[in-house]
Amino acid sequence: MEWIETTGKSIEEAKEAALDELGVDEQDAEFEVLAEPKAGLFGRMRGEARVRSRVRPTAPRPKDDRRNRRRNRAGGAAGETASAPGAVATTAVSAEASGSDAPAAAPAGGDPVGEAIAEAAAAVTESPADKGRPAGSGRRNGSASAGTGRGSRRATEERNEERDKMSNVDVPLEEQGKVAREFLLGLVQEFGVAAEVTATVGDEDVIDVAVTGTDLGMLIGPKGTTLLALQDLTRSAVQQKTSAGNGRINVDVAGYRRKRSEALARFALQIAENVKATGVRQALEPMSAVDRKVVHDTLTDVDGVSTISEGEDARRHVVVVPAED
Amino acid sequence: MSETVDSDVPEAPRATAVLTYLATHLVDGPEQVSIESSPTRNGVKLSLSVAPDDMGKVIGRRGRIAQSIRSVVRAAGAREGVDVSVDIVD
Numbered sequence: 001m002e003w004i005e006t007t008g009k010s011i012e013e014a015k016e017a018a019l020d021e022l023g024v025d026e027q028d029a030e031f032e033v034l035a036e037p038k039a040g041l042f043g044r045m046r047g048e049a050r051v052r053s054r055v056r057p058t059a060p061r062p063k064d065d066r067r068n069r070r071r072n073r074a075g076g077a078a079g080e081t082a083s084a085p086g087a088v089a090t091t092a093v094s095a096e097a098s099g100s101d102a103p104a105a106a107p108a109g110g111d112p113v114g115e116a117i118a119e120a121a122a123a124v125t126e127s128p129a130d131k132g133r134p135a136g137s138g139r140r141n142g143s144a145s146a147g148t149g150r151g152s153r154r155a156t157e158e159r160n161e162e163r164d165k166m167s168n169v170d171v172p173l174e175e176q177g178k179v180a181r182e183f184l185l186g187l188v189q190e191f192g193v194a195a196e197v198t199a200t201v202g203d204e205d206v207i208d209v210a211v212t213g214t215d216l217g218m219l220i221g222p223k224g225t226t227l228l229a230l231q232d233l234t235r236s237a238v239q240q241k242t243s244a245g246n247g248r249i250n251v252d253v254a255g256y257r258r259k260r261s262e263a264l265a266r267f268a269l270q271i272a273e274n275v276k277a278t279g280v281r282q283a284l285e286p287m288s289a290v291d292r293k294v295v296h297d298t299l300t301d302v303d304g305v306s307t308i309s310e311g312e313d314a315r316r317h318v319v320v321v322p323a324e325d
Numbered sequence: 326m327s328e329t330v331d332s333d334v335p336e337a338p339r340a341t342a343v344l345t346y347l348a349t350h351l352v353d354g355p356e357q358v359s360i361e362s363s364p365t366r367n368g369v370k371l372s373l374s375v376a377p378d379d380m381g382k383v384i385g386r387r388g389r390i391a392q393s394i395r396s397v398v399r400a401a402g403a404r405e406g407v408d409v410s411v412d413i414v415d
């Protein structure tokens with residue numbers, strides 16, 4: 001299922017753990033607070049924060065996420081109309097099989113923090129992904145997975161910020177790709193660079209839009225920040241023009257993202273070898289959720305190591321640890 | 326920092342064009358998009374205003390779109406050697 005549950009000492013921490021697992025930025029995930037952390041005596045934690053989250057539909061999706069993904073579109077628009085705020089039937093069984101230590105606390109009703117967090121959560125439209133994750137990969141601290149259908153989805157937690165503009169419709173991906181391409185073509189023209197733009201409809205509702213040409217560095221920016229911004233704006237522009245609620249647009253410039261994640265995967269494998277050889281855990285530099293996911297995914301299948309994420313927010317980073325046996 | 330700036334013309338035509346392009350493609354009322362340019366200590370500030378109903382579209386969830394607009398417009402400014410900042414005014 002696409003909803004996952006994570007825990008942490010604070011709600012923020014639980015959310016961070018979720019973002020790691022989903023491999024998206026905070027803006028592209030929706031959260032639901034199931035339980036607030038309860039402070040015990042002397043600051044000891046009596047209960048962990050528990051958050052339920054998933055990738056926001058039509059939000060960014062890293063390429064590496066495509067496998068195991070099965071589009072769950074029973075009749076397209078019909079599936080969407082059934083998802084008015086609060087009306088969604090939840091069968092939140094996490095793909096995680098390792099949740100034997102699931103906190104017993106029932107979702108709290110009417111907690112103020114939950115309400116605040118839920119400000120960030122948009123209403124559900126349709127299931128974007130089926131995320132199968134291997135069990136027991138040790139990425140989460142104190143992972144919890146259990147059916148959380150009962151009472152966990154309060155209408156008050158639903159917000160529809162992104163989609164308050166219009167209802168979403170299914171727009172042919174080719175059409176969206178065309179709009180995206182035209183938008184980017186016009187944009188690079190304003191930039192005064194000569195570039196070609198191609199839009200390719202891939203499997204699993206992903207539209208890959210590639211900008212190619214020479215001297216495109218400024219469209220990528222430091223650490224790809226401008227590229228990410230371009231992608232954001234392209235998605236918004238397409239949404240504005242087509243009201244599309246389906247599909248997922250990924251923008252790449254000069255193959256930057258592809259090359260980068262390939263390089264990152266190679267790097268991660270190298271680190272894993274080091275860790276296996278030395279038996280010493282090794283922390284990587286802070287990375288975005290997307291990048292962290294590349295590392296996690298790459299090393300999931302590598303024996304002898306496991307990966308965890310540590311640190312808050314911008315300092316969040318992956319640590320490769322030798323597997324205990 | 327003793328460069329003279331002429332405040333009558335936008336000193337960052339490319340960045341301004343990019344901002345115009347972005348804004349008009351993100352809003353319902355492109356005809357209500359307007360941009361004012363003013364000099365700053367070391368560059369240009371572009372003040373974007375849109376129809377009140379379109380504010381959300383150029384700001385986005387948690388300012389995400391605004392952030393992206395700034396990032397791209399700044400890149401365009403860098404290309405013409407101008408430090409550009411973007412303000413969204415209502």
